[in-house]
Amino acid sequence: MTTYPGPAWLWLGLIGFSFAATLLGPLLPIAIQTLRVQPNELERELPYLQRTIEYTRQAYGLGAIRARAFNPQPDLNYASIQANDLTIRNIRLWDSRPLLETNRQLQQLRPYYSFPNAFIDRYALQSPDAPPEKRQVFLSARELDFNTVPQAAQTWVNKRLIYTHGYGFTMSPVNTVGEGGLPTYFVKDIGTGKSGGNLLTSSPQIAASIPIGAPRIYFGQLTEPYVIAPSRVPELDYPSGNDNVYNHYSGQGGVGLQALWRRLVFALYLRDWQLLLTPNLTPDSQILLRRQIEQRVWVIAPFLSLDQEPYLVVADTHSSAGIQPAEPQETNHLYWIIDAYTMSNHYPYADPEADAFNYIRNSVKVVVDAYTGTVDFYAVDPQDPILQTWQRVFPGMFQPLAAMPAELYQHTRYPKDLFQVQAHRLLKYHMTDPVVFYNQEDQWQLPTEIYDGQLQQVASYYLIMKLLEGAQEEFILLYPFTPLNRPNLIAWLAARSDGENYGKLVLYQFPKQELIFGPEQLEARINQDPAISEKISLWNRDGSRLIQGNLLVIPLERSLLYVEPFYLKAEQNSLPTLIRVVVMYQDKIVMAETLNLALEQTFPAPTQSKTKPLIPE
Numbered sequence: 001m002t003t004y005p006g007p008a009w010l011w012l013g014l015i016g017f018s019f020a021a022t023l024l025g026p027l028l029p030i031a032i033q034t035l036r037v038q039p040n041e042l043e044r045e046l047p048y049l050q051r052t053i054e055y056t057r058q059a060y061g062l063g064a065i066r067a068r069a070f071n072p073q074p075d076l077n078y079a080s081i082q083a084n085d086l087t088i089r090n091i092r093l094w095d096s097r098p099l100l101e102t103n104r105q106l107q108q109l110r111p112y113y114s115f116p117n118a119f120i121d122r123y124a125l126q127s128p129d130a131p132p133e134k135r136q137v138f139l140s141a142r143e144l145d146f147n148t149v150p151q152a153a154q155t156w157v158n159k160r161l162i163y164t165h166g167y168g169f170t171m172s173p174v175n176t177v178g179e180g181g182l183p184t185y186f187v188k189d190i191g192t193g194k195s196g197g198n199l200l201t202s203s204p205q206i207a208a209s210i211p212i213g214a215p216r217i218y219f220g221q222l223t224e225p226y227v228i229a230p231s232r233v234p235e236l237d238y239p240s241g242n243d244n245v246y247n248h249y250s251g252q253g254g255v256g257l258q259a260l261w262r263r264l265v266f267a268l269y270l271r272d273w274q275l276l277l278t279p280n281l282t283p284d285s286q287i288l289l290r291r292q293i294e295q296r297v298w299v300i301a302p303f304l305s306l307d308q309e310p311y312l313v314v315a316d317t318h319s320s321a322g323i324q325p326a327e328p329q330e331t332n333h334l335y336w337i338i339d340a341y342t343m344s345n346h347y348p349y350a351d352p353e354a355d356a357f358n359y360i361r362n363s364v365k366v367v368v369d370a371y372t373g374t375v376d377f378y379a380v381d382p383q384d385p386i387l388q389t390w391q392r393v394f395p396g397m398f399q400p401l402a403a404m405p406a407e408l409y410q411h412t413r414y415p416k417d418l419f420q421v422q423a424h425r426l427l428k429y430h431m432t433d434p435v436v437f438y439n440q441e442d443q444w445q446l447p448t449e450i451y452d453g454q455l456q457q458v459a460s461y462y463l464i465m466k467l468l469e470g471a472q473e474e475f476i477l478l479y480p481f482t483p484l485n486r487p488n489l490i491a492w493l494a495a496r497s498d499g500e501n502y503g504k505l506v507l508y509q510f511p512k513q514e515l516i517f518g519p520e521q522l523e524a525r526i527n528q529d530p531a532i533s534e535k536i537s538l539w540n541r542d543g544s545r546l547i548q549g550n551l552l553v554i555p556l557e558r559s560l561l562y563v564e565p566f567y568l569k570a571e572q573n574s575l576p577t578l579i580r581v582v583v584m585y586q587d588k589i590v591m592a593e594t595l596n597l598a599l600e601q602t603f604p605a606p607t608q609s610k611t612k613p614l615i616p617e
């Protein structure tokens with residue numbers, strides 16, 4: 001007869017096992033690392049390194065990057081600058097920070113308006129006798145911030161019925177300077193244009209290219225959680241001289257409040273009993289909820305991570321759809337585009353570094369109508385398995401990218417947040433040889449620069465330029481790299497945004513045996529130049545401060561051109577103005593009042609061309 005251990009033996013065995021696990025658990029990995037791995041670490045870790053490199057590059061989309069050699073040549077001249085006039089005419093002289101500060105003083109017009117951000121984009125300017133010209137611009141939405149309304153006027157009627165929306169936007173070319181060093185505007189002001197909205201510049205090219213309509217912003221970045229529109233109380237549309245112009249909402253972006261039970265439900269949900277007591281509702285009144293665009297999208301799709309920079313787009317999508325509104329002046333052409341990501345922290349072998357995820361795809365672009373609040377989701381990466389799963393869970397929610405109106409699609413751009421993540425991973429994972437990776441022989445870093453007296457990491461920036469393999473100028477996002485602990489340039493990464501090339505990444509690598517100046521070295525050369533240094537000292541006194549803007553590395557043909565703007569800012573009542581532009585090429589450093597003058601001094605014209613401007617304004 002078989003006998004089995006009694007309960008006492010079982011308990012002893014359990015205690016012994018627990019003791020051994022507790023004691024040996026922490027020691028076993030140390031022992032294996034010390035006795036087996038370290039004596040022959042490279043050989044032992046080689047297969048794991050190969051997997052980590054391969055799958056990390058897959059997880060972050062680095063495997064699709066096309067690497068090319070870029071050997072800068074000193075052959076730029078007057079003729080080559082003229083040949084690349086579209087690139088030169090779109091060099092960004094205005095940084096978003098000084099532009100916003102100036103915008104807020106010149107274009108807010110009333111204390112309750114605000115410009116929370118400036119978005120960079122490109123627009124095709126039509127011309128009757130020439131092909132459309134692509135121009136890079138800053139676009140800023142003039143939103144209504146009820147928190148800035150005087151305290152005495154912050155009544156329920158004002159908050160929920162009258163101050164319901166922002167109005168209009170400003171559009172500034174990135175490369176032009178007006179009188180006194182202030183930005184110029186393609187679109188500005190309120191209430192003096194023929195449409196009753198924004199005032200256009202006198203250029204017929206702008207009037208024919210930028211659809212204005214009635215640019216009311218009911219859904220934006222600063223909007224109150226909810227308002228009621230329309231009602232018996234007219235809504236503030238925009239100021240006009242000493243008076244105000246009023247309007248009534250005519251969209252279908254809310255929930256009707258005709259039934260008493262609906263008003264009761266919303267009064268309970270929002271804890272706002274004025275919804276039951278107000279006599280100002282009409283049969284057409286709607287409650288517009290969740291008007292902050294990121295929150296609105298998140299409530300619909302909480303499984304998507306959103307980009308930090310939604311951006312405003314002006315586009316006439318009605319004409320292409322054959323829609324002819326009964327009242328053309330009421331047509332709204334403002335849309336928000338938000339890049340959305342699918343993420344996971346379970347991708348096999350992929351290295352998350354310091355992030356909470358080790359897989360990311362920009363699989364969705366979200367479009368929000370600034371007037372109606374309509375939210376459309378477009379699938380950008382149908383091969384993404386996470387997106388495929390959500391498409392099965394919510395059939396019909398995600399439209400194909402081809403369904404996006406062409407007028408909006410031409411404003412899609414490669415997102416900065418994703419580009420930043422990919423650039424950080426590329427610092428190590430451009431090394432595909434596991435032996436080189438193990439020795440960390442070729443690690444890179446993101447360069448730094450001095451901005452407004454503070455050391456900061458160089459940010460990626462958008463450019464209109466022609467890539468080596470490109471047939472024409474295109475809108476790209478660029479990031480330069482430097483070797484670890486060295487300030488010289490080693491490579492630059494470009495993300496393409498136009499048409500069929502959208503999403504393609506190209507890495508241009510400089511020869512390692514040559515010195516290519518990086519941002520830190522170039523700024524040091526600028527500050528050490530005697531003439532420039534003397535001017536900087538003069539500007540930095542008597543209540544003013546000089547701001548050295550972002551240093552831009554401009555790849556031009558097979559050469560590199562460097563441009564840095566200077567802004568002057570008063571300590572009191574700050575209104576930054578662009579006062580100088582510095583251009584560097586090879587050993588030349590030139591500072592002038594305009595980019596054109598700086599280029600003409602850097603690249604002297606042949607005798608027969610000296611009467612003509614290098615780049616026509």
